[in-house]
Amino acid sequence: MPDAATLTQQVPTVEGHGAPAPDALSLRLGEVPAAGPTAAARAAAAARLRAMGLPRPRDEYWRYTDPAPFNAASPTLLPLDTRADSALFADVDRLRLTFVDDRFDPAESDDLALSGVEILPLSRAEAQPGHWVAEAYGRLEAASQHPVPRPFAALNTATATDGAVIRVTGVVTKPVQIVYRRSDPAADVVCHHVLRLDDGAELTLLENGLVGARGNVVIEADLAPGARLHHIAAHRAGHARVAVTHLFARVAEGAALKSFTLSLDGAHVRSEAMVEMAGDDAVAHVAGAVLGNGEGFHHDDTIFVTHGALNGESRQVFKKVLKNGATGVFQGKILVKPGAQKTDGYQISQALLLDEKSQFLAKPELEIYADDVRCSHGSTTGAIDETAMFYLRSRGVPREQAIVLLVLSFLADALAEIEDEALRERVSDRLEQWLTAQAGTLG
Template sequence: MAEAALKQTPVAAMIATLDQPSGGWSDAARKDALARVQSMGLPQRRDEYWKYTRPDTLIQPEALPAALRVSDEVALFDHIDRLKIVFVDGVFDADASDDLTLEGINIERLADASADIHWARDLYGTLETRGQSPVARPLAALNTAFAPDGILIHVTAKVSKPVNFIYRRTSETADAMLHHCIKLEEGAELTLLENGPVAARFNGVLEVEVADNAAFHHVRAQGRDHEQRAATHIFTRLGTESTFKSFTLTANGVMTRNDCVIELTGDDANATVAGACVGDGSDFHHDDTVFVTHDAVNCESRQVFKKVLRNGATGVFQGKILVKAGAQKTDGYQISQSLLLDEDSQFLAKPELEIYADDVACSHGSTSGAIDEDALFYLRSRGVPHGAATDLLTLAFLAEAVTEVEDETLREEITGRLADWLERHAH
């Protein structure tokens, strides 16, 4: 492509606004990612996996201003004993963070890890690159090329308490990219928590390598920032008899796109990705896009997503299970459901199965519906007010997704936060 023509492309316009870190162990991965972005271009509405979600505000050169209207409620996870790692406007804040020393784990800041030889060299951008096939994810490649900050975590044992990424925003125009890499060695275990408003526009990548017999638990809360636009990406690869569990709670936000790409490459591995979403208003748009690849024997995967939508809100789910030849005794489960609390909201779903093995048990289902009138009548007949009865039935609907969170304390806190949201958004 001629240089003059290249200058007119959306990818060139966005790249012109960014500074690419150079030098050190990540340099080759960043240059490769930049070349891939230039080749792929940025996502467009005509792309198969973007037809339900407009990428316009995610790919324009500058973020749209987002007013600072963050709730003053107590932040999720505040009463849990955890190691806190704080980012302000997408930049690591050492003064607000805890000492990054914890037995069984090594934690470093991406921006400070400049040595030519580093354990993360074999991970940074690797899973993201693998996740580009068969579906291109150019925003993730853009992140690999340009993300200036993030956290690198090397886990060598079972970690005694969770690590909590806490995000804070002070600017109405902050545009942030963060790239986190986590490597769990054989038999290691880690719980990662994420919460808080990152930026007016956020592009995040999390790469997680889970070795044999290791376990990774991830619980994330999005949406305290009412006007945030975000595109997040999780890429993970699982070894033999390993476990990966990720749950996302979403409330509020203008536009959120969460991509999750999972590879089960070791026998007897187990992966779960789940989400509970509540949205109110015509500006609310929430998209979960998941791709799970079974490439080993006797593996199990679960996708469980529930969305409650009202006042013109839009929810999207795109989920695929790919079972490769030889991945016998696969157990793949996928369910996506929406509860529409009015006739103006909509739920768009695209569940898929692609199977090349003959000894498998795979299922998928997707439904949309309203509040069960019989159940509502039952509660009303026993003196429960209409609003309270609707909230009880809504929480019961979301419960299947929330129960995918293994830790009871976290489950209770998430349920409490959902109940608080329903109370604030009274009927």
């Protein structure tokens, strides 16, 4: 695949203008909005992106995942499908925000008024002079650009067209759900959500649907002392999904972040989480369950947790089930800064390969500058346990159904990171339905 440099050469000179061809980065950036409260943040992000450039395959953090589909000036057309919308979370009492392509759709969304939380689409917040989003927008993204650059997050901050701006002031009684829908088969969606949780506030954020023909989603979550954020994302199965997502979180004293992502299928997905443990006794759990079936499947989880305070507890639990030539990637890091004593950091990444054509690439990293910490990491790649398989079959469970049970068994530790039992069961049921439907191609 071409890197940024060769892409530049491939762009033809626009006929009749004598002006030099725009480079890949300019093509990718397009027009950056120059007015409104976030204009300064957007301009700064564009400058950051120009300084770091688009990623190249030889970059350390892009060694396992080809950036070309994200670098390309426009996405590959993704035909709209006629399947009914995923019913996941449909029976949960929640406040629903719907984004159709790159815009908030009020007609498909619930009334935004809810006790303990202020919700506005980004496009509306930007129209309000003096809105707090001006201060918050792009701040955590900018802070997370070192030591590893996240070019597509900077691109997102510079060019996002909409998103949800949420300030949580109390304990919110029902989950807020972000749903992505598609109306344009060529939509190149850039969404940017900004969450601010005040002292002791608590929110459950659900996220599901399919983001554009190509999606770039950023969530910035700033958790004040004692705040709790539960984030559950379930990406809709879609074989050709191309998406890059970033979760940036700052977790203050005694605050807790619990994030879980379910990914079923997809073509090329990079999912990053950057968590800063900024206050003492902070907790952050980031987990993911991924199922990939087919040669076109490539899923990359890139996680970076920085402990900068005392007694922090972080967990990374990532499980991938891969079949028929699918590729899974995990790059996970725990950085313990000097003085972040009593840190308890844990990281596990595991792959279950259902055949010999699939592969899992893992790069676990620990970097520790404090001497009184407990940090552990592990990574395993394995096949179906034939003893367990025989046990199930000897009880009358056919092989295909036994694989479903053993896959669920393998993923259970990741799903266990969903704290709310009812929500966990819904995600688990969704997973089981999908697996059962796929059973014939898994065995």
